[in-house]
Amino acid sequence: MSNYKTCRECGGELFADDIAIHRKLINRGADEFFCIDCLADKLGCTRPDIERLIDHYRSTGSCTLFA
Numbered sequence: 042m043s044n045y046k047t048c049r050e051c052g053g054e055l056f057a058d059d060i061a062i063h064r065k066l067i068n069r070g071a072d073e074f075f076c077i078d079c080l081a082d083k084l085g086c087t088r089p090d091i092e093r094l095i096d097h098y099r100s101t102g103s104c105t106l107f108a
């Protein structure tokens with residue numbers, strides 16, 4: 042058992058933001074996640090797009106996933 046989650050697609054290590062944005066964009070109840078790069082690929086956008094979204098949700102403070 043690893044004590045950190047890995048990307049379902051590429052196996053890369055996931056961080057709290059990666060998991061939070063996945064929950065926000067894909068599935069709030071997810072227990073498998075993509076890293077930001079793979080998520081961007083799935084959604085047809087770029088890593089900076091995802092990072093901007095993370096900043097947005099964090100700065101608005103309206104999302105409990107980024108509290």
Ligand SMILES: [Zn+2]
Binds near residue numbers: 050
């Ligand atoms: Zn990945």
